Amino acid sequence: MGSLVLLDLMGGVALLLWGLHMVHSGILRAFGPDLRLLLAKALNNRFTAFAAGLGLTALLQSSTATALITSSFTAEGLVSLVPALAIMLGANVGTTLIVQVLSFDVAAVAPVLFILGLVAFRSGPRSRIKDIGRVAIGLGLMLLALHILLDTMAPAENAPGVRVFLSAITGDPVLCILIGAVVTWLVHSSVASVLLVMSLAYSQFISPYAAFALVLGANLGSAINPLMEGAHRDNPASYRLPLGNLVNRVVGILLVAPFLRPITEHIHAWQPDLAKATAQFHVVFNVATAILFIGFLDSMARLLKRLLPKRVQETDPSRPRYLDESALETPSLALADASREVLHMGDHVEVMLRKVMAAMMTNDRALVDQVSRMDNNVDSLNEAIKLYVTKLTRGSLDEREGQRAMEIVAFAINLEHIGDIIDKNLSELATKKIKRRLQFSSEGAEELSAFHKRTIDSLRAGFGVFMSGDVTEARKLLAEKAALRTAELAATERHLDRLREGRPETIETTSLHLDVLRDLRRIHSHICSVAYPVLDATGETAADRASAAVAAELPAPAPGRS
CATH class of the missing domain: 1.20.58.220 (Phosphate transport system protein phou homolog 2; domain 2)
Known part of the structure; x- marks a missing residue:
């Protein structure tokens, strides 16, 4: 029985990741130039930059994609570090919105999305309509994946082996944070990993305390990907933005982790539905860290510039300038x-x-x-x-x-x-x-x-x-x-x-x-x-x-x- 549960789990996660990929690629293909132009224009101050990062990530369903686009702006000198850091604070909040929406029972919408998406994709006269159809199909696949994870997965009492295994590896909050970070880094999506944690908590495979610790780890893991993919080793200054975002996440986790148990008890008492409680904790954590850090971005930017100075080097004429x-x-x-x-x-x-x-x-x-x-x-x-x-x-x-x-x-x-x-x-x-x-x-x-x-x-x-x-x-x-x-x-x-x-x-x-x-x-x-x-x-x-x-x-x- 445990093997079937694990197989359902892996199949649901795979379907969820593919749905996320279709949504992400469809939005970029349909509105990529417009989104990038909007992001470039919304950098007058940290608050409009925060809103731009939130909106862009809510559409793309990937804070990593927002981080990579913003990193390319900062690397070209088009964006200063303070609004770029504000964009990432907004991106961290934006990635929680789809999780919040999907915490409600909206699985019945999936067939409608499949039908509309297929019609648009097969008969769209223009490329943008086809790409919007791709987005609709991707959203439908995400809902279908949640249906597999939340409804068809066997209850915990019918799979005691899986429950014992998950309880063993999620008993320590520090280990939970590390596991959540590693899983998110591997799948390149905090949305997917948090939705997986929600399904495990809903089916009582893990405790609410472990679920919240895994969410903290998912937030940490999503900050690692831009650091590894968006920076260039030959330019230390390219590490400023992803490192600043990682520091924000780490400090937020260090502040919350000691009080995680009372926070868990309070939220669980207020929201008995563990899936919704997990999604709400994910939102509250990112909103709280954004409020905490948005006033200190100037100091953080100065520190990052001091630690990671821009390397002054002669331009190599044989190297491309614009191939992002x-x-x-x-x-x-x-x-x-x-x-x-x-x-x-x-x-x-x-x-x-x-x-x-x-x-x-x-x-x-x-x-x-x-x-x-x-x-x-x-x-x-x-x-x-x-x-x-x-x-x-x-x-x-x-x-x-x-x-x-x-x-x-x-x-x-x-x-x-x-x-x-x-x-x-x-x-x-x-x-x-x-x-x-x-x-x-x-x-x-x-x-x-x-x-x-x-x-x-x-x-x-x-x-x-x-x-x-x-x-x-x-x-x-x-x-x-x-x-x-x-x-x-x-x-x-x-x-x-x-x-x-x-x-x-x-x-x-x-x-x-x-x-x-x-x-x-x-x-x-x-x-x-x-x-x-x-x-x-x-x-x-x-x-x-x-x-x-x-x-x-x-x-x-x-x-x-x-």
Whole structure:
């Protein structure tokens, strides 16, 4: 009998965790950018920050998720430590609300949530409606899991072995706190662990005293996860927020633990239903600690800054700036971060392109060396972007998000190819010119500079098309590709004319001149690749694009002529 009880218990907990995951992921996918923007705007003072943390965590059902989002803000310097700590106090209260709601008998709502969720998920015309359906299904699974834990689990008298085992491991309050902390850390959810404690108390497997001690442990365990996942070892300052939250929990537990038995007796006398009493103790503990600490956040922030100073270090140009791991659960945020990182990578490529031409024209060997080092940075950023997007695509993405992920990877690869052309081709041409002490003719130098400027302008236009998806700008970019091809042919013809004239500078640099034109055109082709997905999305065929390119090359009709 004991084995069946344990099996029911594990099955119910597994179903509860999966329901929590669906609620959490559905809310993030549907409202992630809005929630993050709301959180960023609610930081004027500690009280609005507290309210924002409470509301956000009540929706997400995860104080860990709130902590990771807030930690990313503080790591980027967007949020000061005092409002961030206030957010976490609100998050600790917010995570108790769903427990309080589910302490009432609402299991009959589960079938309604399943039906509504399935209809929304299967027939939702937009992604947000589908995600709201996911949330409804997740809530239904949570209620169904509670039904398993509270109603179908065998009474304690029919499973004496389980009762003896649980009584043995929950006899000591300190051990209960440790067990609650470990279980919460393992399942990454104080909601799940507190609901499990409620079901055990309701079925009389554990005493009210042990239930309250386990709740204290659950509060401790939920503060450990952000400390281990949200901090970066190379930056001690990233530990400030999660450590401050952990200190709040530890101090609260130390203040309550000595008086836990009289507190238990008082609450149990006031609320005989052990499940509701457990939920109410969970709420009271977090509200009391929030009231206690919200006035001391300034002192705590100063202490944390003194203990964990921000490490002053030079920025490594090969390391990504915007790839936030905590955003991976919200595809829209993660895709925006990856797009920003591609632009960061593009900035490196643009600088390389400017420097290599400057080296070509001024015979500056130091600039060539700088370009080579920057290409290594571009390669590193490209690998980081591809790895980040790969992690993102392991989850469930809708068609639009999947397409955007592929566009990001494709443009990053094209930028990396541009970097290789600059480093492997143009830099070698510049080195050859420097070693041989060659000089372009004035006309040739002017042609190459103009061609280079058009390439730079197209690169910046390509960045705009990549971020905006503007169809008109994409067409202009492809029209410029055709026009640049014509300009290359004209420049080549003028170069051959100078060769026929027998100009010494032109004869000495003829291969260099033509190779630079060729490589710049190849770079331009990689830039223009960003326009194709934009036009494909409008249904324009390759033939349509070719016709538009030809039309762009035709001269405008003279006034008065058709």
